[in-house]
Amino acid sequence: MSLSRRDIIRxxxxxxxxxxTALTGVLKDRFAFxxxxxxxxxxxxxVDEPSLKINxxxxxxxxxxxxxxxxxxKPLEERKWGMLIxxxxxxxxxxxxxxxISENKxxxxxxxxxxxxxETGKFPNTRLKFTPRPCxxxxxxxxxxxxPVKATYKRADGVxxxxxxxxxxxxxxxxxxxxxARTSDFxxxxxxxxxxxxxxxxGNQKYESGPFFEYHKEQKRKGxxxxxxxxxxxxxxxxxxxRGLLPVCVTTCIGRATIFGDLNNPNSTINKIxxxxxxxxxxxxxxxxxxxxxxx
Amino acid sequence: MQNKFYxxxxxxxxxxxxxxxxxxxxxxxxxxxxxxxxxxxxxYGSFIPWGLxxxxxxHGVGIAGGAFFIGVWLYLFDxxxxxxxxxxxxxxxxxxxxxxxxxxxxxxxxxxxERAYKIFFSPSFTSMMTFNxxxxxxxxxxxxxxxxxxxxxxxxWLKPVLILTSLISIAFPSQSxxxxxxxxxxxxxxxxxxxxxxxxxxxxxxSAVLLIIGNWFVSNHMEIESDxxxxxxxxxxxxxxxxxxxxxxxxxxxxISIWNPEIENEAVKLILFGPYAWMxxxxxxxxxxxxxxxMLLSSSKKAYLWAALLVVISFISTRLNILLPGQSVxxxxxxxxxFFHNRLTYIYHPTIMEYLVACMIVFAGIFIFYVGNKINSLxxxxxxxxxx
Numbered sequence: 001m002s003l004s005r006r007d008i009i010r011x012x013x014x015x016x017x018x019x020x021t022a023l024t025g026v027l028k029d030r031f032a033f034x035x036x037x038x039x040x041x042x043x044x045x046x047v048d049e050p051s052l053k054i055n056x057x058x059x060x061x062x063x064x065x066x067x068x069x070x071x072x073x074k075p076l077e078e079r080k081w082g083m084l085i086x087x088x089x090x091x092x093x094x095x096x097x098x099x100x101i102s103e104n105k106x107x108x109x110x111x112x113x114x115x116x117x118x119e120t121g122k123f124p125n126t127r128l129k130f131t132p133r134p135c136x137x138x139x140x141x142x143x144x145x146x147x148p149v150k151a152t153y154k155r156a157d158g159v160x161x162x163x164x165x166x167x168x169x170x171x172x173x174x175x176x177x178x179x180x181a182r183t184s185d186f187x188x189x190x191x192x193x194x195x196x197x198x199x200x201x202x203g204n205q206k207y208e209s210g211p212f213f214e215y216h217k218e219q220k221r222k223g224x225x226x227x228x229x230x231x232x233x234x235x236x237x238x239x240x241x242x243r244g245l246l247p248v249c250v251t252t253c254i255g256r257a258t259i260f261g262d263l264n265n266p267n268s269t270i271n272k273i274x275x276x277x278x279x280x281x282x283x284x285x286x287x288x289x290x291x292x293x294x295x296x
Numbered sequence: 297m298q299n300k301f302y303x304x305x306x307x308x309x310x311x312x313x314x315x316x317x318x319x320x321x322x323x324x325x326x327x328x329x330x331x332x333x334x335x336x337x338x339x340y341g342s343f344i345p346w347g348l349x350x351x352x353x354x355h356g357v358g359i360a361g362g363a364f365f366i367g368v369w370l371y372l373f374d375x376x377x378x379x380x381x382x383x384x385x386x387x388x389x390x391x392x393x394x395x396x397x398x399x400x401x402x403x404x405x406x407x408x409x410e411r412a413y414k415i416f417f418s419p420s421f422t423s424m425m426t427f428n429x430x431x432x433x434x435x436x437x438x439x440x441x442x443x444x445x446x447x448x449x450x451x452x453w454l455k456p457v458l459i460l461t462s463l464i465s466i467a468f469p470s471q472s473x474x475x476x477x478x479x480x481x482x483x484x485x486x487x488x489x490x491x492x493x494x495x496x497x498x499x500x501x502x503s504a505v506l507l508i509i510g511n512w513f514v515s516n517h518m519e520i521e522s523d524x525x526x527x528x529x530x531x532x533x534x535x536x537x538x539x540x541x542x543x544x545x546x547x548x549x550x551x552i553s554i555w556n557p558e559i560e561n562e563a564v565k566l567i568l569f570g571p572y573a574w575m576x577x578x579x580x581x582x583x584x585x586x587x588x589x590x591m592l593l594s595s596s597k598k599a600y601l602w603a604a605l606l607v608v609i610s611f612i613s614t615r616l617n618i619l620l621p622g623q624s625v626x627x628x629x630x631x632x633x634x635f636f637h638n639r640l641t642y643i644y645h646p647t648i649m650e651y652l653v654a655c656m657i658v659f660a661g662i663f664i665f666y667v668g669n670k671i672n673s674l675x676x677x678x679x680x681x682x683x684x
Contacts, residue, residue: 002374010456018460029421114634148425149414168414169407171345172425178481178627183342186335224334229407283627
């Protein structure tokens with residue numbers, strides 16, 4: 001053996017120092033999660049008081065809207081947004097999917113709220129079951145800790161967000177989400193490669209290039225700039241919610257199947273309905289604690 | 297003795313140059329496509345976000361880690377050929393030449409390549425990707441320091457630095473397995489055996505590359521030809537041993553899926569009977585396993601080198617067979633049918649652009665190895681060899 005005692009001691013010092021450095025880095029990040037710097041814009045402006053008189057007979061949309069405005073008077077960390085989807089009322093109209101695409105100018109291949117459909121039984125006794133699947137805004141999100149650059153994180157109100165200008169587009173978070181709730185914006189446009197020899201459209205259209213207002217910022221899709229190349233996901237329309245508007249999937253739901261509200265408000269509509277029904281979450285064995293609940 | 301040495305025909309300078317020109321010409325087309333059209337011509341999507349380039353990346357870092365680890369420890373224990381400090385420099389160049397194109401592969405896969413620096417300036421060490429990136433970078437820096445120290449006579453730090461670098465080199469192939477293993481969302485990946493499988497396959501491809509590189513080195517330095525037989529025997533046995541280990545581990549992984557009455561493992565089914573079953577049975581098991589095994593057990597020196605070449609090329613199938621089936625099975629049933637788009641499916645076929653860029657990545661590896669060894673020759677001639 002050609003290793004001297006001095007070689008072994010020196011190697012031990014180097015290996016020990018390298019190991020200690022690596023361990024410090026990992027432990028520092030693992031236990032400093034809650035104090036993570038906010039990089040996605042939050043809106044703290046004033047929201048108008050509800051102008052209509054709301055009571056229990058009012059449309060549930062108006063009730064939720066009213067509650068939303070009250071919750072917005074609280075500091076961010078005291079709110080906890082949640083969603084409840086009553087599958088008995090979902091008719092599979094896809095209005096929520098389309099509304100979401102329109103609100104966030106989602107390009108081809110990017111979807112925040114697909115509706116899963118399942119046919120059960122045998123003809124003639126068959127039934128179609130629809131399951132809308134927004135981002136679950138998990139209490140224990142598996143997608144955030146795999147991000148190598150802290151571009152995605154859970155806000156104080158529980159909404160999992162992506163900082164488009166920080167995201168490097170590695171797509172690790174896409175693989176880490178068991179619900180497949182993240183999609184990547186590969187830069188596609190609806191009007192690319194269409195037969196328009198006379199250039200009547202004059203390039204990409206407004207409905208696909210923006211502007212749109214995710215994360216309270218005016219966003220436009222062009223060239224290779226963000227959000228093209230980024231991971232994208234449902235964010236409970238926080239740009240609407242923080243201005244006193246319900247998420248677009250809630251307002252477009254013709255069956256009033258989607259309920260949205262503050263889980264920290266014991267008197268909120270969402271909490272009342274949850275308390276009266278058996279609710280489930282998707283893939284509970286994954287231990288992610290989703291904040292999207294379902295009534296079967 | 298002189299006529300016993302057999303130089304691998306595929307290491308012939310003209311043949312390698314021809315392959316390189318071909319790879320470069322094909323690769324440049326792929327690079328132009330990649331930079332003009334971005335990710336649009338690629339076959340990966342949102343449900344299968346990683347494809348051929350990521351498999352090449354993991355294969356490259358496996359070769360770098362496996363070859364460096366084995367080579368350095370054989371150097372430290374004075375094994376024939378490895379004890380040559382000139383061969384140590386070749387090992388260092390090999391490590392760098394395998395890892396830099398791997399960076400290139402993963403860089404081209406990023407949605408925002410220009411932001412890759414953020415992994416060093418605002419890292420999150422809760423992500424195995426960050427940890428890997430830092431380890432690779434540390435490896436390249438430490439390999440550079442070892443290369444520098446190898447020219448210093450009686451350097452007391454060369455061996456300690458080599459030990460640290462070798463530990464890093466063996467850590468990152470296993471971390472590559474952990475990279476997938478931590479993803480609980482993919483049951484096929486979420487196994488403690490994955491880091492071990494990645495580590496073993498790195499040792500397999502690394503030792504196979506060493507056999508080829510050793511042959512090339514001796515053919516250029518015939519004065520040390522007497523070392524070749526012992527070198528060949530050592531590496532051949534290591535290769536046979538780690539290959540056996542790999543297949544044992546792989547069998548362990550599959551046997552649980554096959555005999556577990558509660559779990560129907562769709563990913564394993566895909567590997568064994570899916571549309572890419574030929575990748576497992578043909579490329580991995582026959583070309584990368586049975587044939588090289590028989591060749592390595594024969595008494596033909598020619599066969600050893602061809603077996604090593606088969607292993608180096610075909611062992612990328614081990615990466616693909618972990619990477620793709622793991623992504624091809626969704627947890628939520630019906631998600632693929634919920635919204636139709638060609639990037640929202642669990643089917644992946646590499647596209648022409650991906651293959652062309654892969655050509656450039658392989659070219660880059662050979663080119664860096666060539667340039668690195670030219671620099672080695674120049675510095676050795678200038679500084680006077682510094683033989684052991």
